[in-house]
Structure formats: structure tokens, C-alpha cells
Amino acid sequence: MTDLDLERLVGELRGIAGQLAARLPPGLADAVQAWAAARGVELTSRPDLAAMRFVVDGARGPHPVYLVARDQPSQVLCYVPAQVEIDPDVRSMVGELLARINWSLDVAHVELNWGTRELRSRVGLDVAGERVTPAMIDRLVANAIAPLERYHDALVAVGDGSELPHTAFAAAAAAD
């Protein structure tokens, strides 16, 4: 599985590439740094830049997490790449599985780059000039990781063509 390259990830985001080097708005920078310090998260890129990468341990293994903040519009975005390979011949089946997964979710979206087959979970928050608290970033990250933990087996099975999407989804849903 690919561990997404931060520069490339950020370059893919519409309207964000030119802002990578921009300083975070003061309140947003404080919020992100306070959150990292309070949670003991080790930042692997400069925290004063608009993007950072760190690792969160989940039940299904470590998840690389990308947290991106930008201004105009002010947003905080969280991306978690899935540790899953997608066979190009079964992308339509994966499309069905992702439709079923996303219909069941309340905050995150699990998405696939049709060309590169990168699979990831995403949560975005519009800041809209209001305060971002450490608890909000906690929830942002947790919501982004949750579907990759819950649907990991289904994503692997459909992604390698060994299972049909509706049965894989049903099995994951029944496991609750």
C-alpha cells in the first residue's frame, strides 16, 4: 500500500497547492499545535506549515494521518490513506462498496482516486472564522479513521476481487 506523499496529496487538493507554504491563520495554528501537544502526537512536518503528517495507532494497525489547514476558505481537512490494494479490474465493485459504506456514514467519506487507485478516508471541517478546539480535531481524526477500521476486511476482500460488495458490506455491518 502506498503511504501518500504529502506534497503530492496537497497538490491534489483543489485550490490548495499554492497555499502549502502559507502560514496558518493564528487561531488555527494555535489550535492544531495545542492539540498535537496535548495528545502527544509527534509531528513529522513543520507545524507552522499548512499540512502535517503523523501516525495514530488503531485496532487494525498504524494509520498515517494527514491534517491540512487552509485559509480562504478556512478549513481543516483530515485524510487517512487505507492500507489496501485495489485491483484495477474491480474498481466498479469497489465503487458499489464505497457507495454502501458512505451511505451508512455520518461524517467521513471514503473515496477512491479512479486513476491511481488510492483509497482514503476524508473529513473536512469548515472553520468559518470560528474557534477550532482540540476536542474538535480529536473528533475530526477519529471520524476519519473509524470507517477504515470498521470496513477494512470488506475493502480488502472487494479490492482483490475475492468477495462481492453487498455481501462484504453486509458482513461488516452485521459485525456491530
Added chain:
Amino acid sequence: MTDTLYQTAVGALERLGRAPIADGPGALTLVLEGTHGPYAARLRVDDERRALFLHVASPVRVDKPLRRYPVAELILRTGFGLPVGGIDLAFDTGELRYRVGVDLGEDGVLGDARLGRLLDGAVAVLDWVHPALAAVAVEAEDPYFAAKELGVEQPHD
């Protein structure tokens, strides 16, 4: 006494000039005006979790089950890169919607601006993707070309 998140949402919607209608416990319905017609929206507020969930129905429906595969492909092609929210397809019924959720945690604040941005963002995405959804769902357009019409270019199969 502090307002509940639900009360805060109702107040914010009223100040934003919306007309929310109570729709069961913790839920509100409202109509959002967009280029492709009024969109029916439902805002659910979970006070215990301190979270809001906005669902906005697309007027497009994928009636033919086999068209749901190319529509799912279109959603993936156009959704990869959206910063906030996204389009969902109910694979068993063909319904389409925009969905966004905000989890405020124990101390996050719901202000008028934040709620207004949620509503405006929903309309912007639905207006943007509507022609492509209609073309793929109803007119059997190839999702690659429909996405390309929107300015999203990823390799064809």
C-alpha cells in the same frame, strides 16, 4: 440556562433567513434554493454527541440498477478532491444526496457563519455536479466524459 445545540441551530437558521420546520426529535427540514431547483434538506442535531448531520437530496435519481455502477464511478471521480462533504448514492434504491457532518466535540461552538457555510457548500456541490449526475444516470453518458465536462480529468479505463 444554556441553549441546546438544537436550539442554537434553530436560532442560527432563523437569523440566516431560513425557515426550518421541526421534523421529529432533533431534526429539521428546510428547502435550499439552487440553480437546479429547490433542494430538500434535513438537518439532524445530536445534542448528546454535539454533532450535526446535513443531508440534501439531489433531484436526480438512478432508477435503473445497472446505471448505479457508472454513477458510483462518477461520484468517485468528482468527489476525490472535494474538501468538505460529498455525494452519496443509495445503491439499493438509486437515491442521491449530498451529506456533510460536523462533530463539535465537547466544547466546539456552532455559530451562524459555520452553519451558513454548511448550507452554502451543499448547494454549491449539488449545483456543480447536477449536470453530470443527470447525464450519467438518465442519459447513459460515460462517467469519464461527464466528469471531464466538470473540469475533473482522471485517466479513462
